[in-house]
Amino acid sequence: MATAANSVPHPTLISVDPFVPADQQKGLHNRWHPDIPPVATVKPGETFKIECVDWTGAQIGNNDCEKTSLDYSSRTAAYSTRITLVGSDDVKNVDLTKVHNLSGPIAVEGAEPGDCLVVDILDIKPFDKMPWGYTGIFELENGGGLFAREFNSKAAKAIWDLNGVYATSRHIPGVRFAGVTHPGLIGTAPSAELLATWNKRESELVAAHADAVPPVAFLPEPKGAHVGQDLDQELRDKIAREGARTIPGREHGGNCDIKNLSRGSRCYFPVFIKGANLSVGDLHFSQGDGEMSFCGAIEMAGIVTFSTSIIKGGVEKFALKQPIFLPSPVDPMYSQKLVFEGLGVDIHGDGKQYDMDATVAYKQAALNAIAYLMKLGYTREQAYLLLSAAPVESHVGAIVDSPNACVTLAIPTGIFEHDILPQPDGLVKRDFGQCAIRSDGVV
Structure with a gap:
């Protein structure tokens, strides 16, 4: 008892x-x-x-x-x-x-x-x-x-x-x-x-x-x-x-x-x-x-x-x-990931070349992922928030090949209730609305 x-x-x-x-x-x-x-x-x-x-x-x-x-x-x-x-x-x-x-x-x-x-x-x-x-x-x-x-x-x-x-x-x-x-x-x-x-x-x-x-x-x-x-x-x-x-x-x-x-x-x-x-x-x-x-x-x-x-x-x-x-022995099992590469070049901005800058490379990988998610119908704000909150993995791919550091950002495909993989006919764009924004409507 x-x-x-x-x-x-x-x-x-x-x-x-x-x-x-x-x-x-x-x-x-x-x-x-x-x-x-x-x-x-x-x-x-x-x-x-x-x-x-x-x-x-x-x-x-x-x-x-x-x-x-x-x-x-x-x-x-x-x-x-x-x-x-x-x-x-x-x-x-x-x-x-x-x-x-x-x-x-x-x-x-x-x-x-x-x-x-x-x-x-x-x-x-x-x-x-x-x-x-x-x-x-x-x-x-x-x-x-x-x-x-x-x-x-x-x-x-x-x-x-x-x-x-x-x-x-x-x-x-x-x-x-x-x-x-x-x-x-x-x-x-x-x-x-x-x-x-x-x-x-x-x-x-x-x-x-x-x-x-x-x-x-x-x-x-x-x-x-x-x-x-x-x-x-x-x-x-x-x-x-x-x-x-x-x-x-x-x-x-x-x-x-x-x-x-x-x-x-x-x-x-x-x-x-x-x-x-x-x-x-x-x-x-x-x-x-x-x-x-x-x-x-x-x-x-x-x-x-x-x-x-x-x-x-x-x-x-x-x-x-x-x-x-x-690290913890307990981790979510998401085996398939869509991986985005980023280099130490401001491709999404003024095109400036950086010298082995892993932060710039991480930013480019994230911006590539945001641009992709927007093709699926998410707004920029939703994509930014999602990549911040979901179990996304980032790794330094290479930080030795001058001048470009390489950083990857991987999104688990299994977290989505719809297919996000590249298809021959392109991506299916849906309307997911918008996240919570300011009362004045400015984003």
Whole structure:
């Protein structure tokens, strides 16, 4: 007979409400700083759960101006209704000084500077009460994205319904895929010395590109800073003044948006301060390699289950300048992929030749894929969002043959409910409507 006495649940160390603004909740912070105290402490080997809000802290809604339905009966049927244009003003007006909202820090007993913190990501799932997520294209002047300048980006978004392992969207019809859930952002706290290094080098970068739009880096900003703990005001002001923004990844991990860091992964993080002070957030239901639209994953709020251990002196033992990890043993099975090639030449722009530039090559592969998807009937915005959110794979094909780096981008054909392969008679173009755009209709 089952007994409660022998069934001890894993404790939830941080609880949040995904529908309440992050700056009104405890156990959250949106700056990196060594002086942020841990909200809980765990022993090595202990399994525990952490609840997380979405990265914006409840600024983005599952909203439509008008509801419509979509009717199709088979993988090849024509779509008989149209998607109503809906508002993405919440994306347009998002306050980026308040992101990312991380749960933590969590201290691990016995962790010391120079050690390696081993983190097992045992599970990640959305809240039962919030079975949806979103993908967004951000404004050129407020966030940007990979093609912010090329597209003069205007706000758009897709809402995704999360049903078990699958995601579908009323804003990008004809697509269904299994998610690769992962934390977009996870890392240990920096030391005071490392924090100063980050702020110095990023300040120098901004000074060298002072007029860049979008900015080349996001420097410390007291406005919007949040530490959901009862702190002395002097300490709170110091954290707000000095704390590193959570937008980029750095030596400690942070916002690296690696989609294969999924449930079942094991991560090895360098430890910079006593206790390591692990924080996590920016949970994703799915993402393509590159997360190209800035808010390019299926962003969600949810629950992460962790276990940790420590390898003493691991930084020296493993030459651990940045985290390393073992990918998840659980991955969607999409064997057939349509692969687009990109070279280090701005073929879609002014034709400029670059010298072994993998970023340019990735962009060209993505633009080739977007152009192809538009031939199938998707709008540019829908294609941009889809490539950001779906389990798209990108690889460096070659980075040795001067002057052209070669990067590939592969779209699983099995995520579509219709045939997308090249045919002798050309591609069948359908009308898939449009994703959520601004209330003024500008795209």
